[in-house]
Amino acid sequence: MKKKAFIVFLCAILLIGTSTMFVSADDSFDAIPTLQTFYLDGEEVDIEAYNINGNNYVKLRDVGRLVDFGVTYIEEDNSVQIDSEARYIEEGATVPATSDLTKAGYSIFADTMVEMSWPEVKAAADRGAVVLLPTGVIEEHGPHMGIGVDTYGAWLRSKLLKDELESRGIEAIIAPPMYWGVNVFTAAWEGSFVTRESTTTALMTDILNSLASWGFEDVYIVNHHGNRNHSFAMMEGLKIAKEESGINTYYLLNGEDAKAWGVAQEEYILIPEASGVSYGGIVEGSASPYVDPHAGTYETSMMAHYFPNDVDTEMAKKYGDSKITAEGFAKVRGSAEVAMEMAPWGYIGDPSAYDTEYGRSIYEDEASKNADVVVAELNGTYKAPTA
Secondary structure, eight states, X not given: OOHHHHHHHHHHHHHHHHHTOOOOTTOOOOOEEOOOOEEETTEEEOOXXXXXXXXXXXXXXXXXXXXXXXXXXXXTTTEEEEETTSOOOOTTOOOOOSSTTTTTOOOTTTTSGGGSOHHHHHHHHHTTOXXXXXXXXXXXXXXXXXXXXXXXXXXXXXXXXXXXXXXXXXXXXEOOOBOOOOOSGGGGSTTOOOOOHHHHHHHXXXXXXXXXXXXXXXXXXXXXXXXXXHHHHHHHHHHHHHHXXXXXXXXXXXXXXXXXXXXXXXXXXXXXXXXXXXXXXXXTTOOOSBOOOBSSHHHHHHHHHHOGGGBOHHHHTTXXXXXXXXXXXXXXXXXXXXXXXXXXXXXXXXXXXXXXXXXXXXXXXXXXXXXXXXXXXXXXXXXXXXX
């Protein structure tokens, strides 16, 4: 029997079975284990069943486990959610990631130089490997996700870019993610660490100078936090390190913000072809007047595919579109007070519309386009867009 058809049949039986039973809080019944044998698609299955007042009852979770559909208890409203499209997960169990990158577990240090010995780091520098530096922050991402979204996202972008570059014959290593930075509007919520711009600049300068002292020549900053103050603080560190150690460092930045911030023609800025969601919140190819820059469809989809243990998808389904326009988001970006007023739950976009396949495809597409500009820069053929 097909899973969806079985669930419909099951729900019908439950409705029929309960429609004629009226019990008060004072009523009690004896539940007697039944000795009947149960079969699923002709195969005997092990399932506990009880006879109550002449009727057989089984646990909904046991049926979900056998047929493989989602069963979730929502404590907030004392409800049970049945999801015919979801896999069954034991209560309290770890949710497996669907990506090969993270299905065995995930760490922001996986496949980075943290896992290398110093001789291995030296050898990579001697071979002329390029360095990818993931940057993000620790900040709130709505009620449905953990506060490490930007750091996981920066690592993911770097990992996908590393794999793409190596498929094109370019050796790349990933530096440990830099996850302290500048938060402005998210500072209104607990869990958002705020670092001074001067601290962020100094940290970036020291990281780049360290890499230069080990013999690395080319570093590409792979950012996942769209705050302007944060980006400018890192760019300042980039320029200082260039003066002090001569290291070539480039900042991957979407075209919309590069132009709005007046840095599109700077020699240290690389602008890949548009893909996904800009830091200004505009969804590429979308006709919607509303933006999706923070903890909405874009980031929730990525987390649900690659880092499912850090996103509560059942909760995400409860939060619809924040309906904030680009003009509204421009106000939010500069003020924690305005952000709290316009987006009280800490997300801007539509978490409920998350799609794991979208999360996979958009980040893979970004990696390919990021690789295009890195390769062009290495070959001396990169030209900043003028339009």
